[in-house]
Amino acid sequence: KILQDKIAAGEVVERPSSVVKELVENAIDADASDVTVYIEESGMKSIRIIDDGHGIRKEDAPLVFERHATSKIENDYDLFQVRQLGFRGEALASIGSVSHATIESFNRESSPFKLTYHGGEQIELTDGKERVGTDILIENLFYNTPARLKYVRHLKTEAGKIIDVISRVAIAHPNVAFKLELDGSTRVQTKGNGNLKEVIADIYGLNIAKAAIPFEHETQDFNITGFIVKPEISRSNKNYIHVSINQRHIKNFGISQAIINGYHSLLPKDKYPIAFLNIDMDPKLVDVNVHPTKLEVRISKDRALFVLIEEAVKATLRGTPL
Ligand code: ADP
Ligand code: MG
Secondary structure: OOHHHHHHHHHHHHHHHHHHHHHHHHHHHHOEEEEEEEEHHHHEEEEEEEEEOOOOOOHHHHHHOOOOOOOOOOOOHHHEEEEEEEOOOOOHHHHOOOOEEEEEEEEOOOOHHHEEEEEEEEEEEEEOOOOOEEEEEEOOOOOHHHHHHHHHOOOOOHHHHHHHHHHHHHHHHHOOOOEEEEEOEEEEEEOOOOOOOHEEEEHHHHHHHEEEEEEEEEEOEEEEEEEOOOOOOOEOOHHHEEEOOOOOOOOOHHHHHHHHHHHHHHOOOOOOOEEEEEEEEEEEHEEEOOOOOOOEEEEHHHHHHHHHHHHHHHHHHOOOOO
């Protein structure tokens, strides 16, 4: 079982930033409204995430680090309905198998507990603090997978990747207050008041927020909302194109390309737009089960969506109706 988890770990949690992403998504899935992330040494020393979500019942504690045991999926039908970010029950099992993990949690309907796990084995289960929510600490990541450890030690960009993960999740969830501290200094902070424009300002600064034009288009199948930034401010890569579907941050080449095409004649060939779009649609039409990290999605009726986005971006930039 531990070997299996370690193999899965290579897929789901290949580096510290992917651990952070999984843990933050768990906090969101638990309906947290406040998520604080403390990182030391780019996550190689420690990753700690404190949320005020619904917590875990003590009865469920032995299952938390078990593979698939705790998946939120109840049956096959649900697979197409998932609005939650996690649904494979794989992340904590993987993370727990390649680190020293401590989780302290309290769910109102149960009693608080604290669980320690080392390299896939339960070390201790004791009583915890009566604070609703979850506090998870991951230390010595990859200590028992030497090849992986060697590989991640050479990563230079991990702190930047972690900032990126938190920024993207914060943009997809304006109603959640996020704070990220890297080695004691605050790098991301949002208020969680539901105002996307303020989140954009908090993360990218006032200039970009001021140049953001509201975007809103609704058809029978899709309701797209957010902001697109005036072409006067652009970037030399596609990393500033934010797309989420039903508040789940995703990557989809066609959607990014549709946004870029909408800006077509307004940006030089080597420049890319800054955009923040959420697409609300029937979850049955989205297949998020393509890759373990759940970033890539397949969408039914995607052609129609691409055309809609491109035309809507053009119309919004022109200031004319579609
Ligand atoms: P999943 O795919 O279900 O998210 P994970 O391995 O990420 O699987 O988490 C396992 C389970 O542990 C979750 O289904 C959830 O029940 C519980 N859990 C993990 N983190 C939290 C959290 N921060 N708050 C509440 N429950 C959590
Ligand atoms: Mg999860």
